Amino acid sequence: MRIDFPILNKKDGLIYLDNAATTQKPQIVIDTIKDYYENHNSNSGRSVYKLSENATRMLTDARKIFARFINTESQNVLFTKNATESINLIANSLERTFLFDKEDNVVVTEIEHHSNFLPWQQLCKRTTAQFRVAKYNIKKQDVEEISKYVDENTKIVAFTAMSNVTGLLIDVKEQILKIRKKNRNVIILIDVTQYVAHNELNVNDWGADFVVFSAHKIYGTTGVGIIYAKTKFIEQMEPFLYGGGMISSVSIGRSEWAESPEKFEAGTIDNAGIIASAEAIKYVQKNFREYMVIEEKLKEYALKRLKTIKGLEIIGHNKKNYGPVISFKINGIHPHDLATICDRHNVCIRSGHHCAQPFMKRLNVPATSRASISFYNTTSDIDGLIDAITDAKKILRVK
């Protein structure tokens, strides 16, 4: 567990509570990168010599590991550089494949990360389609029924399974059923970037058309994004990026595309990162349920301790349907000052708008402080955070 993460075992006693931004990497991931460049480096899928064929095989195996992890087949898994690129790819490819006009609409929610908001907002701007945003209800502390915004002209619905700001979990299966009841042709994308490290995922069970996430939020490397796409979209969709490795033939007048996944993976992809990230998946898979229990307990402990601090208000977490991400505000202390003072205690927390400005506006806060938990955290990490907050109150003379 914690012992497997070199950065957490140095003498400086780092307390890392910004796991929603990125997770730390276990030794096996770091070793795999080193091993790849020392022993296997070559361009996959391009050449006939042994080294390249071996790199191709390693990439194929990695794809299989990701596919199994989310309960799908390898041919339904595409690699990008992050979840942001995954969503941009899907938005642009759909736009190139299907006609959108002013009669159509696209639905997202107010709690989306900008990466699942802007690609759709901009698609609507370019195509004159209507951009609909399902509201967050402050009183209920939940997103309104998404299907309320869906009608026969809805082309796409995109929403997160877990908020990166408050940790709110959305009942994806139930929402998809309701959306499909209103319009069974609607294309549905689920952003599991926050969800994937804390919940088991079965894309078949959900029935979404697309599911996206970044490997670095689940102990993998940066530079690796994942797309799950239903077969019919893999087959029908136009590519997003054009270039090397994605064609079957090119001439001056016209070009033909390669089969998927190559069609969607133009240019040299991050082989080392993908192969190392697959090791991260294998690593967490071994004890995933146990980790979920640990994180739930740590979340409850953190909530209990945070609630004892006078003037501290936790956003959300009024019900059980929350992941281990906690946003809060403290009367008289700006989140940036809190994060700076926490840093003096070697406690890493996030402060700011968390790339979710529409959500922040609805919550009527310019910024929040956010502590996000992983299974490798401990109750003493939480105690360290509480000590740092107490110290911040003292330094800033807040009672």
Add this chain to the structure above:
Amino acid sequence: MDDLYREYLLDHYKNPKNFGEIKNPDIHKHDNNPLCGDDIEIFAKIDGKKGKEEKISEIKFKGHGCVICMASASILMDEIEGKKLKDIQKMQTEDMLKLLGIELTPARIKCMMLPLKALQKGMIDYEAGK
């Protein structure tokens, strides 16, 4: 424990000088730091012969933000009342660090610079006759 949250900076934060509004200002600029949510609105009156001799005769600000941003605004307003526009336009990061008497990491320099940047933008608008 650290010089970032020294008494005098906290005093400026808790009781900022020149906090408020000016009616019919010559300069009025609203600016923010989207990353951290610092938000500031600057109001100023200009005095003196049009051109190189123009001075800030009165300046006030409103807004919310972290200690660094708010103390920086308070100290800056205090410093520049009566100063010539052309001299204020020349001010840079080093001048602000010197005024505040602290050292800052790059992320926090943005907090400190927001008030000055807003004022400088407001002065450009003013000179352009906006």
